[in-house]
Amino acid sequence: MTTEGFRVLEEKSLIEYIKSTPSLASKLGNEVENLKIKEVGDGNLNFVYIVISPSGSLVIKQAIPYVRCIGESWPMTKERSYFEATALKRQHGLSPKHVPEVYHFDRTMSVIGMRYIEPPHIILRKGLIAGVEYPLLAEHMSEFMANTLFYTSLLYLTTTQHKSAVAEFCANVELCRLTEQVVFSDPYKVAEFNRWTTPYLDSDAEAVWNDKVLKLEVAELKSKFCERTQALIHGDLHTGSVMVTHESTQVIDPEFAFYGPMGFDVGAFIGNLFLAFFAQDGHAEQGNDRKAYKAWIIDTISDTWNLFYKKFTSLWDIHKEGPGEAYLHEIYNDVELWELVKQKYMIDLFHDSLGFAAAKMIRRIVGVAHVEDFESITDLEKRADCERRALDFAKNLMKERRSFNTITDVISTAL
Numbered sequence: 001m002t003t004e005g006f007r008v009l010e011e012k013s014l015i016e017y018i019k020s021t022p023s024l025a026s027k028l029g030n031e032v033e034n035l036k037i038k039e040v041g042d043g044n045l046n047f048v049y050i051v052i053s054p055s056g057s058l059v060i061k062q063a064i065p066y067v068r069c070i071g072e073s074w075p076m077t078k079e080r081s082y083f084e085a086t087a088l089k090r091q092h093g094l095s096p097k098h099v100p101e102v103y104h105f106d107r108t109m110s111v112i113g114m115r116y117i118e119p120p121h122i123i124l125r126k127g128l129i130a131g132v133e134y135p136l137l138a139e140h141m142s143e144f145m146a147n148t149l150f151y152t153s154l155l156y157l158t159t160t161q162h163k164s165a166v167a168e169f170c171a172n173v174e175l176c177r178l179t180e181q182v183v184f185s186d187p188y189k190v191a192e193f194n195r196w197t198t199p200y201l202d203s204d205a206e207a208v209w210n211d212k213v214l215k216l217e218v219a220e221l222k223s224k225f226c227e228r229t230q231a232l233i234h235g236d237l238h239t240g241s242v243m244v245t246h247e248s249t250q251v252i253d254p255e256f257a258f259y260g261p262m263g264f265d266v267g268a269f270i271g272n273l274f275l276a277f278f279a280q281d282g283h284a285e286q287g288n289d290r291k292a293y294k295a296w297i298i299d300t301i302s303d304t305w306n307l308f309y310k311k312f313t314s315l316w317d318i319h320k321e322g323p324g325e326a327y328l329h330e331i332y333n334d335v336e337l338w339e340l341v342k343q344k345y346m347i348d349l350f351h352d353s354l355g356f357a358a359a360k361m362i363r364r365i366v367g368v369a370h371v372e373d374f375e376s377i378t379d380l381e382k383r384a385d386c387e388r389r390a391l392d393f394a395k396n397l398m399k400e401r402r403s404f405n406t407i408t409d410v411i412s413t414a415l
Helices: 011-019 022-028 080-094 124-130 137-150 159-170 173-188 202-209 212-227 262-283 291-318 335-366 380-403 407-414
Strands: 036-039 046-053 056-063 071-075 102-106 111-114 231-233 242-244 249-251 258-260
Touching (some): 022 056, 124 242, 137 231, 137 262, 137 291, 173 212, 202 380, 212 335, 231 262, 262 335, 262 380, 380 407
Antiparallel strands (some): 036 046, 056 111, 102 111
16 A cells, blocks of 8 residues: 555644545534544554544544654554454344444545443443453443454354455454564564563563563464454453443454454453453552452453353354354254264364463563553552462463363453
C-alpha cells in the first residue's frame, strides 16, 4: 500500500474529512459545525477520535505507518486498517450484540468510522483493576468466541470458502509477524525492547531465557500460530480489547485478525483474566482485601471456558449436516463416533488455549508491552511479587498444559 493520498488526521482536518464523507456526516445528523472531538488512542498503534454532535456520535480510528508507542523507528503498515475493518464487519455479522457496527472505511486514508460505544462502557481491564464485577461477561464473551470461531471454520464452511478467506487474510502478514516477535520470540531471549520490574525480576527474566523445556513448548505454539488456519481469529483478544457495562460487552480492535488457531483467541482472553487475578493482591487495601473479587474472576474464567464449550459444540451439533467439510456427516453419523470426534477436537482446543494463555501472560511480564493491571501497582516490590506468581503459574501452565482435562484442574494450580 502506497502513502499517496494519505495524511494523518488531527482535529481540524478530521472535521473537514467528516464534512466531505456523507456516510459519517449522516450519523451525526449532518450537524458538523460544532463537533466535540476527543482523541483517546491510548493503545500502542493508532489514533482514535470520539466525535459527538447534538444529533449523533461515532468513533474515527486511523492507522499510522509506525508503532505509535515506539515512534517512526518502528515502521508499521497502514494496511492493517483494511483487515480490522473487514474483520469488524464479519464479526459484527456473526455476533451483532457484541461487535460495533462499521459505518465507513477509507483504505487510502486508513480510516474506519464506527459506532461509538458510549459511557458508561469502559475498557474491561480498567474495570478489573477497579474491582468491578460484570455478571454477564462470561456469557457474552463465550458467545462472541463461539460464533466468530465456529462460523469461520471448516466445521461450517466448505474448503473452497475457507481457502478463499484464508488467502484474503494471509496478507495481514506484518501484524502476524509482530505477534510472532513479541509473544513467541523476544520474551525468550535478550531483546532490545524487553523490560520487566527491575531489579526484583532480573533473575526471573533470566530464568525464562535459560528454560530449555519452556523454549521447546513455545516453539510448538509458535508453529501452530504461524501454520494453523482454523478460523478467523481476533488476534489480540485481551481485556483491553473489550468494553463493558453490567449489561453489555463489546469486542473492539481486531486489527491483528487473520485465519489462525482458535485457541489463540480463547487463550488470550483467559490468560488476561488470570493476569487480572494475580494483580489483585497489589490493589488490595485496608477494608478491601480483594479476596471476594479474586473469587469472582476465578468463577468468570471457569464460566468462560465451560460456556464456550457448550455454545461451540451446540453450534456444531446444529450444523452437523451442513456444508462444513471438516467432518462430513455421511462419515461421522454414528452417535458414538460423533461424540468421540467432539471430545477429541475440544480437548485439543483446550490444550491449545492453555498454551496460548501462558504465552500471552509471559510476554506481559518480561516482554515489550505490559498491562495496566500490574503497572498501576506503584509499590515495585509488591508489583514484582504479583508478577512473579503470575509468571510461575504461566510457565507451569505452558509446560504441563496437556495434563489438564478441565478448567477446574487449571484453576486449582493458580490458587
